[in-house]
Amino acid sequence: MNELSDILIWALPALAVLGVGIAVPLRRRSRRPAPPAGEVAPARPASVPTTTAGPVAEPEAAPQETPQAPSLETPEPVAGRLVRLRERLARSGSPLGARLLTVLSRDHLAEADWEELEEVLLLADVGAGPTAELVDALRERVRVLGVREPAAVRALLREQLLALVGTDLDRSLAVAPTAADGVTHPAVVLVVGVNGTGKTTTVGKLARVLVAEGSSVVLGAADTFRAAAADQLQTWGARVGVPVVRSDREGADPASVAFEALAQAQEAGADVVLVDTAGRLQNKAGLMDELGKIVRVLSRTAPVSEVLLVLDATTGQNGLRQAQVFTEVAGVTGIVLTKLDGTAKGGIVVAVQRELGVPVKLVGLGEGPDDLAPFDPEAFVDGLLAG
Numbered sequence: 001m002n003e004l005s006d007i008l009i010w011a012l013p014a015l016a017v018l019g020v021g022i023a024v025p026l027r028r029r030s031r032r033p034a035p036p037a038g039e040v041a042p043a044r045p046a047s048v049p050t051t052t053a054g055p056v057a058e059p060e061a062a063p064q065e066t067p068q069a070p071s072l073e074t075p076e077p078v079a080g081r082l083v084r085l086r087e088r089l090a091r092s093g094s095p096l097g098a099r100l101l102t103v104l105s106r107d108h109l110a111e112a113d114w115e116e117l118e119e120v121l122l123l124a125d126v127g128a129g130p131t132a133e134l135v136d137a138l139r140e141r142v143r144v145l146g147v148r149e150p151a152a153v154r155a156l157l158r159e160q161l162l163a164l165v166g167t168d169l170d171r172s173l174a175v176a177p178t179a180a181d182g183v184t185h186p187a188v189v190l191v192v193g194v195n196g197t198g199k200t201t202t203v204g205k206l207a208r209v210l211v212a213e214g215s216s217v218v219l220g221a222a223d224t225f226r227a228a229a230a231d232q233l234q235t236w237g238a239r240v241g242v243p244v245v246r247s248d249r250e251g252a253d254p255a256s257v258a259f260e261a262l263a264q265a266q267e268a269g270a271d272v273v274l275v276d277t278a279g280r281l282q283n284k285a286g287l288m289d290e291l292g293k294i295v296r297v298l299s300r301t302a303p304v305s306e307v308l309l310v311l312d313a314t315t316g317q318n319g320l321r322q323a324q325v326f327t328e329v330a331g332v333t334g335i336v337l338t339k340l341d342g343t344a345k346g347g348i349v350v351a352v353q354r355e356l357g358v359p360v361k362l363v364g365l366g367e368g369p370d371d372l373a374p375f376d377p378e379a380f381v382d383g384l385l386a387g
């Protein structure tokens with residue numbers, strides 16, 4: 001079969017049926033492995049083994065979607081972001097900050113003070129179990145060490161909080177290309193969660209983090225229910241010169257878009273493909289099945305490096321119940337806790353990790369493009385206690 005007929009046979013019907021469009025054309029297309037039978041029919045089932053990471057192809061025909069290089073933004077450096085954003089935690093009126101310090105500034109802690117301490121931690125969503133543990137351990141240490149001065153009690157509290165948050169969890173993001181079967185694949189990062197938690201925003205912010213660190217990135221808009229989500233993602237990508245793979249048909253198979261995004265990232269030699277998914281409720285079986293399918297389809301082409309569950313910190317304990325199902329269906333590897341700037345419930349970090357056994361890796365502290373920070377326990381606890 002010659003090259004042209006090969007292309008026509010694969011590409012035209014699939015594009016027409018799926019409406020899978022590509023915001024940024026590829027430099028080159030070639031064969032990819034066939035997708036799993038009955039699961040997706042990508043625009044063209046062919047894949048290119050990529051062995052070197054390099055810059056992602058620049059757009060050729062969509063100037064309105066991806067601005068020229070001079071107007072590209074330079075994301076803020078990632079190091080020290082949580083320290084820079086720390087005051088947001090304090091400013092949000094965290095009871096863990098101001099109220100804890102009020103209690104701890106009393107010369108002698110009476111029974112009522114310990115109870116108040118417990119109440120403050122519960123209000124901050126630390127959770128019943130961890131709160132009881134923390135207060136018991138703190139009381140014991142204060143008693144054994146004979147500590148009375150407020151500053152010393154505060155230092156002990158800081159230690160206890162740090163122990164609860166955990167300083168030895170692996171919070172690094174797996175965003176380096178992976179090797180499997182002699183082929184180098186882009187790191188595949190899937191972003192999941194319920195509606196409105198901040199998934200698309202997080203994907204956009206995370207793309208900036210990766211660009212700031214010198215990685216080449218491709219975004220996949222697998223939220224095919226909401227056209228605005230793909231537009232939103234495209235705007236994020238355009239600001240930092242990152243291509244976006246999307247469907248031009250609402251309701252297209254999200255697994256197909258995810259597959260196509262991975263294929264293109266692979267072909268372009270990108271380091272990372274970030275896939276945004278539609279918000280879904282954990283009790284909707286069909287939607288959760290669809291998420292499982294996205295994971296299966298991606299992992300048949302390349303190892304899925306990270307599944308990030310985006311949780312809205314302002315939803316507190318409700319978010320935890322939702323999260324449980326996602327961890328079962330999608331094998332969540334890290335939590336992104338968004339909107340921590342708008343809540344006095346920073347203690348949810350502790351509860352989330354305890355309930356899910358998955359580390360918080362990133363936190364959202366505002367709507368600004370660089371208001372996403374790698375989670376750092378010390379900076380976080382200091383932020384909480386700064387009130």
Ligand SMILES: Nc1nc2c(ncn2[C@@H]2O[C@H](COP(=O)(O)OP(=O)(O)OP(=O)(O)O)[C@@H](O)[C@H]2O)c(=O)[nH]1
Pocket residue numbers: 193194195196197198199200201202223226229277278279280338339340341342363364365366367371
């Ligand atoms: N204050 C604050 N707002 C945030 C943060 N992260 C996201 N948001 C806002 O939350 C709102 C929802 O964000 P999206 O990214 O659209 O949420 P989504 O999860 O993709 O939404 P669906 O696709 O509908 O499920 C937007 O107004 C964001 O600006 C954060 O860390 N802090």
